[in-house]
Amino acid sequence: MKTRLLFTGALLFLAGIFSSSAQTETRLGAMVAYGTEIENPGIGVTAEFPILEDLTIAPGFIYYLPKDESGISINWWEINGNANYYLVNTESLGFYGLAGLNYSHVGVDYDGSGFGGASMSVSDGRFGLNLGAGANFNIGSSITPFAEAKYVIIDGGQLVIGAGVKFDL
Template structure:
């Protein structure tokens, strides 16, 4: 049994460390627009290229809270807060200065909505989180420098369906 574990460990070690050492890593951010919250968000993103045309992307989007006005009884603002975490696989179709890609992945959305327990009570926040699936595409504009502007369009399929339009820039780290 010990021998099998050692052999398996050596095989995994070999696979992990024989990968391309100069794999590209990018980090960046941008502005997003969500169709369901109907507001702008701030996005932080990072990519790790497994191969020249396949990247794993992780991102976090914080949408600016959407105000639906003041609740007269309490004099408080009625704001919806929306956050999302995404993990996608991006497949780049072409090489060159303009690089279109398709994406598919998972979405984890958290939505916080103010609610009343009963009439006359204080306002509390009710939070809900759901998992969805991402499908979409985008394009990177490789300007030959360390800055890569990009645009992305993706649709989240799930309980919190939403179309997201995103534009920003990524910076190569290596």
């Protein structure tokens, strides 16, 4: 909970810093995602802060729904800091390549059923790199649907496919 509150505060702070120098719209959005390594859906938030005409900074957070199998609970979340470079930016479509940093955190809890009844909890966090592409679909309002696919280069690697909406601020 503290992580989500801190992240939301950081997004709002960054929005204030970059909105005064933006050439295009600053956006804040929500998304659903699917990670191929955890094999579970997630929910997240994202933002876009323009810094140059075709370049935005795009922080994001995804929390994957907890996964419970045979007494083992897996909790996974990730924080991303990407740079989006717009290759195509027309009135109806904005297509961008993305690259950035990723921090993924995985927690595993074992409830102790079987094997002597001992409970166990471990967690680990890793830094990785994001490479991918996305598209914003301009529908003529302050709401912009988007879709994105990225590969997280990290131990085991993970393809993350997401979609959602961004709101112009």
